[in-house]
Amino acid sequence: MNRAIIIILDSLGIGASADAAKYGDQNSDTFGHIVEACEAGLANNNMRSGPLKIPNLLRFGLGAAAVGSRKQSLPLDTHEAVQGAYGHAVELSSGKDTPSGHWEISGLPVLFEWGTFPKQENCFPAKLMQDLLAQGNIKGTLANKHCSGTQVLVEYGEEHLRTGQPICYTSDDSVFQIAAHEETFGLERLYALCDIAKKLVDPLNVTRVIARPFKGLTAATFERTENRKDLTTPPMGATLLDHIQDKNGTVVSVGKIGDIFAHKGVSYTVKAADNMGLVDQMLDQMDKVKEGLIFVNLVDFDSKYGHRRNVAGYAHALEEFDARIPELEAKLGQQDLVLLSADHGCDPTWPGSHHTREHVPVVFYGHYCGEAVKACNLGERASFADMGQTVACHLNLEPLNYGTACELTR
Missing domain, CATH: 3.40.720.10 (Alkaline Phosphatase, subunit A)
Structure with missing residues (x-):
């Protein structure tokens, strides 16, 4: 070959x-x-x-x-x-x-349309988020909207550090993204939460769930790390x-x-x-x-x-x-x-x-x-x-x- x-x-x-x-x-x-x-x-x-x-x-x-x-x-x-x-x-x-x-x-x-989320505040279905909280054993989430991956850290990163609540957001693409601090929240915990989220969005025909770990202590110093992980629907x-x-x-x-x-x-x-x-x-x-x-x-x-x-x-x-x-x-x-x-x-x-x-x-x-x-x-x-x-x-x-x-x- x-x-x-x-x-x-x-x-x-x-x-x-x-x-x-x-x-x-x-x-x-x-x-x-x-x-x-x-x-x-x-x-x-x-x-x-x-x-x-x-x-x-x-x-x-x-x-x-x-x-x-x-x-x-x-x-x-x-x-x-x-x-x-x-x-x-x-x-x-x-x-x-x-x-x-x-x-x-x-x-x-x-040759078909992937599922996406509407451009509005609280863009994710209520049932999806309720199930994510219950199955992921978390008390709440932040963002719940369309946002860029860097801007969402500026807006919610410090609150995430205070509350421990993961940041959930999307884009024009068929994607559900979860950002969390690599150390305080934990990388493996983030991956496990994304595994749960992928099963929950599959019925919505959403292509990917992406784990977006970051580091830093303030909005000015937050930086995404190389440990991103994409969970993708198989071809x-x-x-x-x-x-x-x-x-x-x-x-x-x-x-x-x-x-x-x-x-x-x-x-x-x-x-x-x-x-x-x-x-x-x-x-x-x-x-x-x-x-x-x-x-x-x-x-x-x-x-x-x-x-x-x-x-x-x-x-x-x-x-x-x-x-x-x-x-x-x-x-x-x-x-x-x-x-x-x-x-x-x-x-x-x-x-x-x-x-x-x-x-x-x-x-x-x-x-x-x-x-x-x-x-x-x-x-x-x-x-x-x-x-x-x-x-x-x-x-x-x-x-x-x-x-x-x-x-x-x-």
């Missing part, structure tokens, strides 16, 4: 989808707006300044993919020729959530990951991939505290695993910068990742195919703090079925599943149920 490395730049959308207005995301463009903000000097901090500097990602084809998606130019330094195959993909799934995006990339679009059918394991191949989850797939089709998981730690883990696994799939999610783009509407931080994170690409290239062999993509958008210039409905980049680099990937425009792909189908062909697997393989060696 050949080897594939899929790297999800979590939330790096490249332009609003045709149906973005349905989600309130018309004209959103995560990557494009970051590039424009950098060019205008609006994304400077003590870590970076000036135009966005991502020569390796541009060489792979990310810039060309973005221009094709938005159908207009971007102020990018493109003096080096594109070496990869590039295009953009339209999401066939109904939402703009993390599991749907990843599953569709893996050949399993979600409702076979994915690329299952097909690989059916052929006795190895599937390595780097970061939260295992949680996203409810560990279905995953051989084992390695984690790290941040993007650069995850890149370290990916490179280490490339030394160890020579066949199958290494599946990486670089979550900081979304959780630390997209949701927090931090344009400069997002830009710096892209530049940090770009600087590590030569290390990836040095470990590639003639049986290795790299895919760079995203699962949705999270435009840091867009109002609110939620995901945005966008096209995602489709960027292939390396070798496909033993031949070098040619620099070519793959155009608009009708589904994220085209990416999974392409990887399935490269790994010599049976075709997936969805998707049309891209032509990478013409």
